[in-house]
Amino acid sequence: MASAAASASSMLCLSLQNPTKTLHFSIKTHSFHFLKPQLPAFRRYSTGVTPISPLRGISCNCSSTNTTHYEFSDGSSEVELRLQLGGQDVLSAKDIFLDADGTSLTVKVQQAGSIITLIDTNSLFEKIKPAETIWYIDDDQLVISLKKQDPNLKWPDIMESWESLSAGSMQLLKGTSIYIVGDSTEINQKVARELAVALGYTPLVTKELLETFAKQTVDSWVVAEGSDSVAEAESAILESLSSHVRAVVATLGGSHGTAARTDKWRHLYSGFSIWLSQTEATDEDSAKEEARRHIEDGNVGYTNADVVVKLQGWDADHAKSVAQASLSALKRLILSDKKLPGKKSLYIRLGCRGDWPNIKPPGWDPSNAADAAPPATLPN
Numbered sequence: 001m002a003s004a005a006a007s008a009s010s011m012l013c014l015s016l017q018n019p020t021k022t023l024h025f026s027i028k029t030h031s032f033h034f035l036k037p038q039l040p041a042f043r044r045y046s047t048g049v050t051p052i053s054p055l056r057g058i059s060c061n062c063s064s065t066n067t068t069h070y071e072f073s074d075g076s077s078e079v080e081l082r083l084q085l086g087g088q089d090v091l092s093a094k095d096i097f098l099d100a101d102g103t104s105l106t107v108k109v110q111q112a113g114s115i116i117t118l119i120d121t122n123s124l125f126e127k128i129k130p131a132e133t134i135w136y137i138d139d140d141q142l143v144i145s146l147k148k149q150d151p152n153l154k155w156p157d158i159m160e161s162w163e164s165l166s167a168g169s170m171q172l173l174k175g176t177s178i179y180i181v182g183d184s185t186e187i188n189q190k191v192a193r194e195l196a197v198a199l200g201y202t203p204l205v206t207k208e209l210l211e212t213f214a215k216q217t218v219d220s221w222v223v224a225e226g227s228d229s230v231a232e233a234e235s236a237i238l239e240s241l242s243s244h245v246r247a248v249v250a251t252l253g254g255s256h257g258t259a260a261r262t263d264k265w266r267h268l269y270s271g272f273s274i275w276l277s278q279t280e281a282t283d284e285d286s287a288k289e290e291a292r293r294h295i296e297d298g299n300v301g302y303t304n305a306d307v308v309v310k311l312q313g314w315d316a317d318h319a320k321s322v323a324q325a326s327l328s329a330l331k332r333l334i335l336s337d338k339k340l341p342g343k344k345s346l347y348i349r350l351g352c353r354g355d356w357p358n359i360k361p362p363g364w365d366p367s368n369a370a371d372a373a374p375p376a377t378l379p380n
Contacts, residue, residue, distance in 0.1 A: 238268060
């Protein structure tokens, strides 16, 4: 079941030192991203490792002579960008240089023998159809029409950013709650709070709920009764929260919590789970090796979580960057299968029986291992 759950998973590795390049490779059913400056990008296919152009960075790698002077509108099947040319002595279309490809857009103008960059980004909000790009000059504006790959996805802005991801994620999540799991309780809490504020969700922290209930700290509880007792109590809390919508839940990190135990995930499956994990990998090869090792070892986070975000270092001041990386990975995950929010809702309605992602029909008994009923399907 765990390996099946990973088939829809997405993983993002985040370097907090101004990431601009992406190392993208696949191992088995997982998709891994490792962000690190000044490194080439690779995608691993069954035929080997092939270099590709970077698809996306965490932050907008965008430069402009005046980034605030543009107009943007979403027209369903296409988006329109109007860049101000005021002050630029653009004589004709021959002075305009435009390159659009996938999620990248570069616009330059020639003025008095010099090339001026108006916009240069590899972080469009989502993919476009570059062959259908249309542009023209309208008075002192350059008008660019970009055809969207997904006409049903509303673009809040031309580029993927913290603001556009915060605004655009609501249409994808459809109220599904988010569970922040991982090795560090502190990181889980800080990132969860950033996500809750951005999405307008309710922030919930299992550590605070546990300590209020037990009237003692989690550390003292572990000393007195052991980590299994704490994990059982957190599991009970997660059960009560599993039917909630529009919540971001920060769970216990390390070995004390429910998320570290494979058999305690049945209620975590009710929402989108994001595993936050620190890494010492500094390049593509070491990141690949680390990923392989975790998969071979059956690491809970790599096999059960919907999204894994790897952090190269940690600073509480960068919690928003990690939250942005998480939203970006969630966006890609849901766009790869838009039925996921509905499937999570179905899983909750059937009682969070632990049969994720292969949901069984009503009446299936999770205690009967021999029950081989076919999975339920969502209506079209």
